Amino acid sequence: MQYLSLIYPHFFFIEGSHATARQAAELLRSVISQQRVPYTNQAGALIDAVRAVGEQLIAANPVELAVGNIVRRVLHIIREENLSLATAAIAGLNLSAASDGDDDDDGERDEHTVLSAAAVAAAARSTLRPPSLQTLLEDMPESATIPHTTSSGGDSEGKSKSADKSSRTRRLKHDIIEAVNELIQDITTCHEQIAEQAIEHIHQNEVILTLGSSKTVLEFLYAAKEKRRSFRVFVAEGAPRYQGHLLAKELVARGLQTTLITDSAVFAIISRVNMVIVGAHAVMANGGVIAPVGLNMVALAAQKHAVPFVVLAGSHKLCPLYPHNPEVLLNELRSPSELLDFGEFSDCLDFGSGTGSPLLHVVNPAFDYVPPKLVSLFITDTGGHNPSYMYRLIADYYSADDLVVRGRIASGN
Amino acid sequence: MPESVAIPHTSSSGGDSEGKSKSADKSSRTRRLKHDVIEAVNELIQDINTCHEQIAEQAVEHIHQNEVILTLGGSKTVLEFLYAAKEKKRSFRVFVAEGAPRYQGHLLAKELVTRGLHTTLITDSAVFAIISRVNMVIVGAHAVMANGGVIVPVGLNMVALAAQKHAVPFVVLAGSHKLCPLYPHNPEVLLNELRSPSELLDFGEFSDCLDFGSGIGSPLLHVVNPAFDYVPPKLVSLFITDTGGHNPSYMYRLIADYYSADDLVVRRRVALGN
Numbered sequence: 001m002q003y004l005s006l007i008y009p010h011f012f013f014i015e016g017s018h019a020t021a022r023q024a025a026e027l028l029r030s031v032i033s034q035q036r037v038p039y040t041n042q043a044g045a046l047i048d049a050v051r052a053v054g055e056q057l058i059a060a061n062p063v064e065l066a067v068g069n070i071v072r073r074v075l076h077i078i079r080e081e082n083l084s085l086a087t088a089a090i091a092g093l094n095l096s097a098a099s100d101g102d103d104d105d106d107g108e109r110d111e112h113t114v115l116s117a118a119a120v121a122a123a124a125r126s127t128l129r130p131p132s133l134q135t136l137l138e139d140m141p142e143s144a145t146i147p148h149t150t151s152s153g154g155d156s157e158g159k160s161k162s163a164d165k166s167s168r169t170r171r172l173k174h175d176i177i178e179a180v181n182e183l184i185q186d187i188t189t190c191h192e193q194i195a196e197q198a199i200e201h202i203h204q205n206e207v208i209l210t211l212g213s214s215k216t217v218l219e220f221l222y223a224a225k226e227k228r229r230s231f232r233v234f235v236a237e238g239a240p241r242y243q244g245h246l247l248a249k250e251l252v253a254r255g256l257q258t259t260l261i262t263d264s265a266v267f268a269i270i271s272r273v274n275m276v277i278v279g280a281h282a283v284m285a286n287g288g289v290i291a292p293v294g295l296n297m298v299a300l301a302a303q304k305h306a307v308p309f310v311v312l313a314g315s316h317k318l319c320p321l322y323p324h325n326p327e328v329l330l331n332e333l334r335s336p337s338e339l340l341d342f343g344e345f346s347d348c349l350d351f352g353s354g355t356g357s358p359l360l361h362v363v364n365p366a367f368d369y370v371p372p373k374l375v376s377l378f379i380t381d382t383g384g385h386n387p388s389y390m391y392r393l394i395a396d397y398y399s400a401d402d403l404v405v406r407g408r409i410a411s412g413n
Numbered sequence: 414m415p416e417s418v419a420i421p422h423t424s425s426s427g428g429d430s431e432g433k434s435k436s437a438d439k440s441s442r443t444r445r446l447k448h449d450v451i452e453a454v455n456e457l458i459q460d461i462n463t464c465h466e467q468i469a470e471q472a473v474e475h476i477h478q479n480e481v482i483l484t485l486g487g488s489k490t491v492l493e494f495l496y497a498a499k500e501k502k503r504s505f506r507v508f509v510a511e512g513a514p515r516y517q518g519h520l521l522a523k524e525l526v527t528r529g530l531h532t533t534l535i536t537d538s539a540v541f542a543i544i545s546r547v548n549m550v551i552v553g554a555h556a557v558m559a560n561g562g563v564i565v566p567v568g569l570n571m572v573a574l575a576a577q578k579h580a581v582p583f584v585v586l587a588g589s590h591k592l593c594p595l596y597p598h599n600p601e602v603l604l605n606e607l608r609s610p611s612e613l614l615d616f617g618e619f620s621d622c623l624d625f626g627s628g629i630g631s632p633l634l635h636v637v638n639p640a641f642d643y644v645p646p647k648l649v650s651l652f653i654t655d656t657g658g659h660n661p662s663y664m665y666r667l668i669a670d671y672y673s674a675d676d677l678v679v680r681r682r683v684a685l686g687n
Contacts, residue, residue, distance in 0.1 A: 271548070271580060305580040306545060 017066035017281060018215065021316040022187050024057060024070040029180045032074075032173065042172055043082035050074055052407035063332045063367075065282040065290065065319045068405065070183075072320060075402040077179040085172055183316075186381065190314030191216055193381035195223035201310065201379070206231040206274045209307075211263065212238030212292045213247035214279025216312040220379075221277070222254050232257045234273065236266050238294055240338045240364065263294050270301045280313040282330075284323045285394050287372030287387030289313075290330055293365050299374035308376040315380050318390065320398045326369040336362035460655065464588030465490055467655035469497035475584065475653070480505040480548045483581075485537070486512030486566045487521035488553025490586040494653075495551070496528050506531045508547065510540050512568055514612045514638065537568050544575045554587040556604075558597045559668050561646030561661030563587075564604055567639050573648035582650040589654050592664065594672040600643040610636035 028050055035049045054071030061067065186193075194216055202208065202224040208231055210217050221233060233256055237244035244260060251258040261269060270276075276298060282290040289295075289311055302309045323330060339362055348360040372387035379385075385393065460467075468490055476482065476498040482505055484491050495507060507530055511518035518534060525532040535543060544550075550572060556564040563569075563585050576583045597604060610616075613636055622634040646661035653659075659667065 274546070306578055 017064065017317055018187065018190075018314070020064055021066040021070050021314075022184060024067045025074070025180060025184045025187060027057075028053065028071065028074045029177060029184070032078075032176055032180065037173065043078055046078050046173075046176065047075055048407070050078065051405055054405045055407045058405055063330060065321075065330070066316055068321075069282075069316055069319050070187075071405055072398045072402045073183060073316070074180060075405075076397060076399045077183065078176055079399050079401075081172060081175045081179060085175065187314065187316050190316065190381045191219045194312050194314065194379055195219040197379055197384065198224040199227045199229070201275070201277075201384075202229050202231055204229055204231070207234065207272055208232070209234045209236070209266070209270065209273040209276045209298070209302075210247070210278055211236040211244060211266070211294050211298050212241075212278075213243035213250075214312070216279045216314065217277055218247060218250055220312055221251065221256060225254065225256055230257075232259065234259050234261055234269055236261050236263050236294065236298070238292060239263055243292075263297070266298055267301045267304075270298075270305050270307060273302075273305075273307055276302045276307055276309045278309075278311055280311050280317055281367055283311070283313045283318050283378065283390060284326070285320050285391055286322055287375060287378075287390045288323050288326065289370040289372075289375060290323075290326060290367050291370050293368050296368040296370050296374075299370045303374050309370075309374055310377045310379060311370075311375055312379050315382060315393070315397065318380070318393055318397065320394045320403055323369065327365075330367065330369070332366040334364045334366050336364055339364055461588065461590050464590065464655045465493045468586050468588065468653055469493040471653055471658065472498040473501040473503065475549070475551075475651075475658075476503050476505055478503055478505070481508065481546055482506070483508045483510070483540070483544065483547040483550045483572070483576075484521070484552055485510040485518060485540070485568050485572050486515075486552075487517030487524075488586070490553045490588065491551055492521060492524055494586055495525065495530060499528065499530055504531075506533065508533050508535055508543055510535050510537050510568065510572070512566060513537055517566075537571070540572050541575045541578075544572075544579050544581060547576075547579075547581055549582050549584060550576045551584045551586065554585050554591055555641055557585070557587045557592045557652065557664060558600070559594050559665055560596055561649060561652075561664045562597050562600065563644040563646075563649060564597075564600060564641050565644055567642050570642040570644050570648075573644045577648050583644075583648055584651045584653060585644075585649055586653050589656060589667070589671065592654070592667055592671065594668045594677055597643065601639075604641065604643070606640040608638045608640050610638055613638055 031049055031053050032046055035046055037045045050071065054068075054075075057071060058068045198220045202221070206229075208221065210233065224231065233251055235244045235248045235251070235258055237260060239262075248258050248260045278291060278295055278298070280289045280291050284290065291311075299309050301307075345360065372390075375387045377384050378387060378390065380393070382393070472494045476495070480503075482495065484507065498505065507525055509518045509522045509525070509532060511534060513536075522532050522534045552565060552569055552572070554563045554565050558564065565585075573583050575581075619634065646664075649661045651658050652661060652664065654667070656667070
């Protein structure tokens with residue numbers, strides 16, 4: 001199946017939340033389009049299908065939080081599209097109703113029983129619910145929250161007067177597929193949208209510090225350079241993978257004045273740095289950041305010298321979960337071979353049952369957790385946000401029902 | 414150690430008097446003591462006169478290329494210090510805070526410009542805004558207390574707090590004659606000087622509300638115009654004296670070198686028999 005490539009990322013060499021998120025979104029899109037939906041409660045069937053696949057995806061690599069984010073985003077899209085269709089149908093019914101248009105009574109009218117009572121009740125409940133920012137902005141076609149498509153509620157209003165259930169089913173799937181397409185589009189273009197904001201943050205004659213390598217940071221710095229800002233970049237190499245070397249090479253190739261330093265030199269250099277700009281692996285609901293290893297040290301050094309610590313993250317990295325013990329539970333311990341040569345150290349590495357030989361424990365975590373109090377600003381594709389604001393974005397992008405993604409247990413064995 | 418850096422103590426002439434005091438004449442030894450004391454006091458006067466140059470000699474160790482220095486008010490020691498660094502071909506910029514209400518920063522800025530330094534004059538309130546781009550704060554002092562605290566012109570405590578917030582080194586230049594062996598108790602009041610409100614307000618304009626002590630019915634405007642600030646030792650990174658650079662926690666040691674414990678309270682002996 002297609003999602004084998006997601007379940008075994010190391011086998012298929014898909015790494016990085018960007019590629020993973022895009023693949024997950026495309027996979028779920030094909031799941032949705034292939035899913036047969038019944039006449040009633042089509043949204044529920046889609047949700048169950050997506051949940052079943054999503055549960056497996058998440059279980060395969062829990063540390064890759066972007067997969068879970070995309071699954072929850074798609075579930076949220078399904079719910080929102082279903083909701084807007086239902087409310088549009090209700091609105092359509094209200095317009096065509098000759099009487100005083102009481103919502104609950106409409107379902108009882110013979111010539112308007114296109115909607116089941118359950119759907120009507122659900123829509124009525126939802127109209128009492130305070131609207132999310134997304135549904136509010138959907139009424140404004142120039143909305144900046146691009147991940148949520150403008151609902152086609154306006155169109156369906158006129159059409160659902162003579163609503164045919166199958167056409168509404170097709171419409172629901174169609175809207176969902178459109179929304180997922182926009183989501184994929186946002187994931188693909190998140191670098192450009194973040195880079196557009198570079199000019200507001202990087203000024204003339206600044207000194208920027210970063211660690212490791214991030215495509216988002218690279219595009220961000222390059223966009224500022226294109227706008228004729230002259231600034232210097234210090235790149236910390238980011239042991240043990242030394243991806244800082246690649247970033248430094250790229251920056252030099254694009255004409256930026258770059259200096260490569262070791263991780264241990266960060267504290268020595270931080271007094272001359274005006275801003276720290278880094279990418280993230282994931283952003284948690286409390287504003288904490290799961291970042292490549294070494295960035296917690298940089299954040300602490302930046303706090304000591306009152307240097308702003310700016311995190312660039314596409315909105316697909318925003319995770320609705322709160323981190324509990326993230327240094328352990330949301331971390332990945334990689335092979336010691338990245339640090340030590342097996343040949344040289346074979347007599348003292350910890351193989352589990354060494355008799356008499358000295359044991360050398362090698363800890364090679366992949367990620368660091370940066371608490372929200374060390375982060376000055378998040379720059380996402382929707383703009384710049386305070387760490388204490390991230391919970392609000394989560395309310396926009398995710399539904400509370402989807403926090404735990406678990407496939408429904410099949411009835412009867 | 415004839416090459417001792419602690420110049421106020423002259424090398425004892427014990428070697429010479431050894432040969433002469435075999436036939437020691439009291440008056441000649443008296444003349445010798447006075448002579449040695451006068452010599453030592455001359456050296457002390459010489460040190461006071463040349464303290465600016467001795468401090469300025471160390472400038473090139475502390476000011477590096479492409480640095481941004483911040484100072485407040487006007488201090489001759491700071492002026493000479495910065496000029497010495499410029500003479501050694503270090504290129505750096507200076508931000509001078511004007512130092513209300515006497516605005517001696519204006520004079521310092523003018524002097525720095527005539528000597529060819531890249532200078533910017535800012536208000537006292539702009540210090541916190543600018544401090545993130547400053548590499549070092551260099552200031553003069555009125556007095557250095559035994560605990561390492563500093564009596565400085567008003568406004569410098571604010572600069573020291575801003576520097577601490579942004580982890581910027583706060584360097585105090587002080588000749589050794591400013592080192593006081595007393596510990597400051599309530600220095601903001603007891604070691605301060607409240608100057609005339611006329612430096613802040615025009616007596617003519619505000620004569621109806623200034624506090625003259627016995628105003629009947631008229632609104633009282635209290636004007637506080639302190640001359641000095643007290644900067645606690647934890648905010649000071651380094652003292653540069655004519656003997657070199659020292660930590661605030663080392664200043665007590667210099668006091669042991671320069672002063673005797675018997676002299677902390679300077680009081681005449683009460684004459685016997687009325």
